[in-house]
Amino acid sequence: MSELIPLPFGFRAAGIHCGVKKDSAILDLALFVSDRPATSAGVFTTNLVHGAPVKVSRERVRRSTSRAVVINSGNSNACTGDRGITDAKWMTAEVAKCVGCADEDVLVCSTGVIGRFLPREVLGAGIPRVATALEASPDSFLNAARAMMTTDTFAKQSTRTVEIGGRTVRVSGVCKGAAMIAPNMATMLGVILTDATLTPAEADALLRNAVNDSFNCISVEGHMSTSDTVLLLANGAAGSGSLADADRPRIQQAIAEVASELAQAIIRDAEGADHFVTIDVRGGRTRDESFRIAKFVAESPLVKTAIAGADPNWGRIVSAAGYAGVRLEERDISLRVNGIWLYRTGAPVEFDAAAVSASIRNNRDVSIELELTLGVAAVRFWTCDLTTEYVRLNADYTT
Amino acid sequence: MSELIPLPFGFRAAGIHCGVKKDSAILDLALFVSDRPATSAGVFTTNLVHGAPVKVSRERVRRSTSRAVVINSGNSNACTGDRGITDAKWMTAEVAKCVGCADEDVLVCSTGVIGRFLPREVLGAGIPRVATALEASPDSFLNAARAMMTTDTFAKQSTRTVEIGGRTVRVSGVCKGAAMIAPNMATMLGVILTDATLTPAEADALLRNAVNDSFNCISVEGHMSTSDTVLLLANGAAGSGSLADADRPRIQQAIAEVASELAQAIIRDAEGADHFVTIDVRGGRTRDESFRIAKFVAESPLVKTAIAGADPNWGRIVSAAGYAGVRLEERDISLRVNGIWLYRTGAPVEFDAAAVSASIRNNRDVSIELELTLGVAAVRFWTCDLTTEYVRLNADYTT
Numbered sequence A, B: 001m002s003e004l005i006p007l008p009f010g011f012r013a014a015g016i017h018c019g020v021k022k023d024s025a026i027l028d029l030a031l032f033v034s035d036r037p038a039t040s041a042g043v044f045t046t047n048l049v050h051g052a053p054v055k056v057s058r059e060r061v062r063r064s065t066s067r068a069v070v071i072n073s074g075n076s077n078a079c080t081g082d083r084g085i086t087d088a089k090w091m092t093a094e095v096a097k098c099v100g101c102a103d104e105d106v107l108v109c110s111t112g113v114i115g116r117f118l119p120r121e122v123l124g125a126g127i128p129r130v131a132t133a134l135e136a137s138p139d140s141f142l143n144a145a146r147a148m149m150t151t152d153t154f155a156k157q158s159t160r161t162v163e164i165g166g167r168t169v170r171v172s173g174v175c176k177g178a179a180m181i182a183p184n185m186a187t188m189l190g191v192i193l194t195d196a197t198l199t200p201a202e203a204d205a206l207l208r209n210a211v212n213d214s215f216n217c218i219s220v221e222g223h224m225s226t227s228d229t230v231l232l233l234a235n236g237a238a239g240s241g242s243l244a245d246a247d248r249p250r251i252q253q254a255i256a257e258v259a260s261e262l263a264q265a266i267i268r269d270a271e272g273a274d275h276f277v278t279i280d281v282r283g284g285r286t287r288d289e290s291f292r293i294a295k296f297v298a299e300s301p302l303v304k305t306a307i308a309g310a311d312p313n314w315g316r317i318v319s320a321a322g323y324a325g326v327r328l329e330e331r332d333i334s335l336r337v338n339g340i341w342l343y344r345t346g347a348p349v350e351f352d353a354a355a356v357s358a359s360i361r362n363n364r365d366v367s368i369e370l371e372l373t374l375g376v377a378a379v380r381f382w383t384c385d386l387t388t389e390y391v392r393l394n395a396d397y398t399t
Helices: A052-061 A081-099 A120-132 A138-147 A200-212 A245-268 A287-299 A301-308 A314-322 A353-361 A388-395 B052-061 B081-099 B120-132 B138-147 B200-212 B245-268 B287-299 B301-308 B314-322 B353-361 B388-395
Strands: A011-016 A029-044 A065-075 A106-113 A156-164 A167-176 A189-194 A229-234 A276-284 A333-337 A340-344 A365-372 A377-384 B011-016 B029-044 B065-075 B106-113 B156-164 B167-176 B189-194 B229-234 B276-284 B333-337 B340-344 B365-372 B377-384
Touching: A011 A120, A011 A138, A029 A052, A029 A120, A029 A138, A029 A189, A029 A200, A052 A081, A052 A106, A052 A229, A065 A081, A065 A120, A065 A138, A065 A189, A065 A229, A081 A106, A081 A120, A106 A229, A138 A156, A138 A167, A156 A245, A167 A245, A189 A245, A200 A229, A200 A245, A245 A276, A245 A377, A276 A287, A287 A301, A287 A314, A287 A365, A287 A377, A301 A314, A301 B388, A314 A333, A314 A340, A314 A365, A340 A353, A388 B301, A388 B388, B011 B120, B011 B138, B029 B052, B029 B120, B029 B138, B029 B189, B029 B200, B052 B081, B052 B106, B052 B229, B065 B081, B065 B120, B065 B138, B065 B189, B065 B229, B081 B106, B081 B120, B106 B229, B138 B156, B138 B167, B156 B245, B167 B245, B189 B245, B200 B229, B200 B245, B245 B276, B245 B377, B276 B287, B287 B301, B287 B314, B287 B365, B287 B377, B301 B314, B314 B333, B314 B340, B314 B365, B340 B353
Parallel strands: A065 A106, A189 A229, A276 A365, B065 B106, B189 B229, B276 B365
Antiparallel strands: A011 A029, A029 A065, A029 A229, A156 A167, A167 A189, A276 A377, A333 A340, A333 A365, B011 B029, B029 B065, B029 B229, B156 B167, B167 B189, B276 B377, B333 B340, B333 B365
16 A cells, blocks of 8 residues: 555645654654645534544635645644644644745644644644655655554555546545544544646535545444544646536546545554455445445444454344334345355345355455345445454553 | 342242253243233334344233243344244243233243244243243242343342332342343343232333333443343232322332343443443433433443553543534533543543553443533443453354
């Protein structure tokens, strides 16, 4: 996942160690800058307890143009009250001075320990340094991705190109996240950059659609973070001009693919996980019905421990579907695991349990397919198993 | 928990090994009989995927009088289609023959492996034997409680007396459950017997109120079983006559206390758990708001692993409150763990983390108190921690 990926035109990035984290070998400050004002859009955590950077960036993204995104890891600036807001704004002001723009043109994210104030002296020295390090190179883009990481074990990047108005438009994204929230680190953050030309309404719609089918379709353990943020900046530097109607599905697809690849990378890197689980629910009356069933199956600790144990336990999966708040009966449900039918139209079928168990044990990827008879709506959702290692990682008293 | 507890007047019980389970030292068939028709009420799983016994007993409890409850462990008769219904009814007919009542006067519960047909030959031989073993003794009541057990490590019983109409009325209950559902065993089942005289409407209201504050306020891992059932039988044998208005709060309290003690016993016996956690949420606008917050905190794997690790991690608790779907802001929340303030009106407070950690590590019981500023509604909820042992137990491939 750490191959080098190009930035779209007109963007520069950098990642450095500034000292929020102790270990000087670990990057902890990322900066993304557009050389010209970029149309911006954002999707934020719906947790009513959320960090100061969420409050500040959510307000600013409404202005619809931005020049920069600054992100520190090691401290989430969450649950820090009014001082947290002041600190987040101060951080953007320091960036604005270096970039030469208005404070309001800078968006901010923070991830890491909750409930501690940002170290101003450290960040005050670091921000001019990260601004000096800005480059349009793939290396600096990768450094920025690395500087966002907390418990992540690899940097997460994705890129696509699409032809629009005779020009090649690029969409490149980075994200971090390995559990929804954790003691000294937290959250998923994503930044997607494109040199396409988008109106604010287009940017907002394209990002929301993409997030719905990607970052909103993953769960490690169902605990919603206080800092989740995905930002889209579109600066028009590719010179492709305004979108024609025919262009919209293609740029939507490019952004959706980048978001989906990034979201899946989070699950591939999920804390303590041994399995990457794709849950397909088909045949719901509405997308929401299929989504609810996928999410309830994904978040059942009994389903997740069964996968950790290579147990083809259809009872846990089917019963989780039964309490998802979707009107159904047993006979509406059929289930395949790794392509093998375990349960059809309301009753278990004969299957080779040892073979299914072996196919789970011997493959990192697991497929759960729930086929319903209620309608035609389908959703794909990604999750991981629940292992003793996850418990060990999250039970370690580290404060 | 396994002290001897009296049956109310006019009830007999028995528990035997009949062979649903392999090990002949383990009881697997329980029978409770009222010598006269008893007013009955039931509360059942809301999972739309549920076992045949739930379907049969739910239908019969509407008739409002019953003579007997038969329960087998080792096989849940769930996800067994039409044959499961036929089998459940057959089982009640066998009991009816022995007891001398109509089939419809017999309620049935089954708990254990999902998706296998009931072994009729084994149960057909066992039912006359358990009927012969019926006694009004505390020993036979304890045997019945033991015969319901699956992964439980101890039998769960509770009793209260209350004076009504110059007579002593007794309420005695038994239950089983150690996780909401599991591969070869499942579910919580409860049977509460009283020699009070209750109308069907009274029995239904008293049971529902009691269950709301007890069995509906516990969670091991949030996976709703296909077989959960709590039954109340009231046979009037105490001779206390119809309830006067003044009696109602007292019999309600007795039934509520029995239900609460039984529900807490399930959490005390929760699979792999090291801690018994009481969550008090006070100051919600409505009971439902306080309940939602308690349930979301109780079911967050990150909260549960923090407790396993003796980590006074207020961020995980407060952020779980933030995504419970209750309208609130950070400043509406204050939090105490084991009596020590960690977070007040939206900000962390200084506390001795090592001391709080030690108090969690050194005590099986943990208290989480969330104080809100929204209203006056309070809820008490019980849960357990999430340990590597829980994962190990539930990841073991046992089919």
